Amino acid sequence: MKGEDKKTNRKEDVRKLILDAAKKLFVEEGYQSTSMRKIASEIGYSPTAIYLYYKDKGDVVYELHQEGFSLLKTYLMPLATVEAPFERLKALGRTYLNFAKEHPDFYEVMFMMKEPMVHLDNNPTNEMWEGGKEMFGFIIATIAECQQQGYFSKDNPQYIALQAWGLVHGLCSLYITTRLDKVGMENISELSADALLENAYKSFVSFVESSKNSKR
Amino acid sequence: MKGEDKKTNRKEDVRKLILDAAKKLFVEEGYQSTSMRKIASEIGYSPTAIYLYYKDKGDVVYELHQEGFSLLKTYLMPLATVEAPFERLKALGRTYLNFAKEHPDFYEVMFMMKEPMVHLDNNPTNEMWEGGKEMFGFIIATIAECQQQGYFSKDNPQYIALQAWGLVHGLCSLYITTRLDKVGMENISELSADALLENAYKSFVSFVESSKNSKR
DNA sequence: AAATTTAACTTAACAGTGTTAAGTAAATGA
DNA sequence: TCATTTACTTAACACTGTTAAGTTAAATTT
CATH class of the missing domain: 1.10.357.10 (Tetracycline Repressor, domain 2)
Incomplete structure (x- = not known):
């Protein structure tokens, strides 16, 4: 079970990483200019990586x-x-x-x-x-x-x-x-x-x- | 003066043509899916033509x-x-x-x-x-x-x-x-x-x- | 009537958007 | 060691608003 936990923990960690980047852009630049691409580049990921953690x-x-x-x-x-x-x-x-x-x-x-x-x-x-x-x-x-x-x-x-x-x-x-x-x-x-x-x-x-x- | 009037009238006519197309799309499909390109194609114009009558x-x-x-x-x-x-x-x-x-x-x-x-x-x-x-x-x-x-x-x-x-x-x-x-x-x-x-x-x-x- | 200018467009292109499919490299399991 | 899964990336599609440059026909001037 430990492996399972580790896996879901890891997944949750990255989700939080993405969300925090989104939040930062959101409060600093407003919703309008918060794009998937900007969120991704904020954490050094490619844009499509987000879709592995969020549906859309x-x-x-x-x-x-x-x-x-x-x-x-x-x-x-x-x-x-x-x-x-x-x-x-x-x-x-x-x-x-x-x-x-x-x-x-x-x-x-x-x-x-x-x-x-x-x-x-x-x-x-x-x-x-x-x-x-x-x-x-x-x-x-x-x-x-x-x-x-x-x-x-x-x-x-x-x-x-x-x-x-x-x-x-x-x-x-x-x-x-x-x-x-x-x-x-x-x-x-x-x-x-x-x-x-x-x-x-x-x-x-x-x-x-x-x-x-x-x-x- | 007649030439001037004719010119501005023509300009107003096309403005109305564009606006009516925009209004139609607006009420039928909602704001989200009312794009400049759709407005243009609705009246048989190219997308950029609108910019001759509206700033943006x-x-x-x-x-x-x-x-x-x-x-x-x-x-x-x-x-x-x-x-x-x-x-x-x-x-x-x-x-x-x-x-x-x-x-x-x-x-x-x-x-x-x-x-x-x-x-x-x-x-x-x-x-x-x-x-x-x-x-x-x-x-x-x-x-x-x-x-x-x-x-x-x-x-x-x-x-x-x-x-x-x-x-x-x-x-x-x-x-x-x-x-x-x-x-x-x-x-x-x-x-x-x-x-x-x-x-x-x-x-x-x-x-x-x-x-x-x-x-x- | 011919030449020039202006008006009314269109085509091509840029920079951006969300999103999907296919490919890759590294870690893991047998 | 080989196969598989995990975690990504690259390339591409179909859009978006918008600008610059090109075209064509009408109006104006000479």
Whole structure:
């Protein structure tokens, strides 16, 4: 069995070598200019060598997408210690926004690009976008706790969670695609994208806060 | 002057010919497989002929993006007749969602892709994402009217409009990138993406409705 | 009417992309 | 030692956007 282990270990090592090179190019030069050939030359391999370890480019992009979710987890971990559910929810939104701003490339591959989802469809394994579902589940659970404290309506927490996620994701994706800049400028107030993002989020939080115990 | 006019008319005609071919491929085969070569062969030209009428691919994609905003306008025009501002706002959200579902490719190029924004940055004309700003302005104006009727807080309408846009855009982009499918399945309730979208939007509307005159 | 210029294209080519098939050299097993 | 597997590389295909140079016909000028 030792030989077997050694073999799979070796295989895993090279996979990691390739993935790390891909990640490096990805964060330094962006997705657009991360080609199979560049990844290969980064580790001194020929382009086709990658195909011995990954099925195709979609496969390595999917792994990158998974790396992104690992990174997001390290951002969200500390939130588990926040006792008050609404405080936790606010921090969740903040952290999500920060993650998107600090790692726009990862955010893109995780939440904006079609490729990783297509890869999931083509590889009908039992895992169905685990990372995304886990994060969404965290929002749902937190919302449900908030409801018990009088926040939001008594609606299905899934729907409310989707509103929250949709809003924050919407802001992040408009920010990343520079559309927040474009609507902010020349608008008398002359607000920067960052200021718009900040103010919109704050305004949303206080809107939810103010509607506590309205109970529809 | 007649010669001049004839010349520019001819030039405009061919530009339209190219753009229509691009649009056809765009809606029938999607952005991914709309290449300069396919556009050219669609109208019986050689690939390089396009470059006599458009600077580069980004240029024709930008025009496609403009076509999208023309189309969106035809969707939004009828809303001007809705007197009650909150009714108009609800209809605006609905219409926006419908547009995204009926024309996902146009929606992508208008609100999700980076290319058209890069094109704007590289062509420093006086127009700064006119279509986007006009639509966002429509939301702001409607929100402002809603505020006068006791809806929302007395916050800057720009911030509230951005929340609304962010939420609806977030839902649309999660829908288009099939992420709503992925989080909806296997979730006991087993909701389809369409049902999730629908319920989240309805829940949001009734949340805003219920908080009327809370006045923070 | 003839010569020249300009307009509207095409052909060939470059540099890049993802990907497959075939070939090679070294390590391993019998 | 010989055969086989492992781990790669080289060459090639079919694309992509794009540029430079060449062609052909129409318009303009002389």
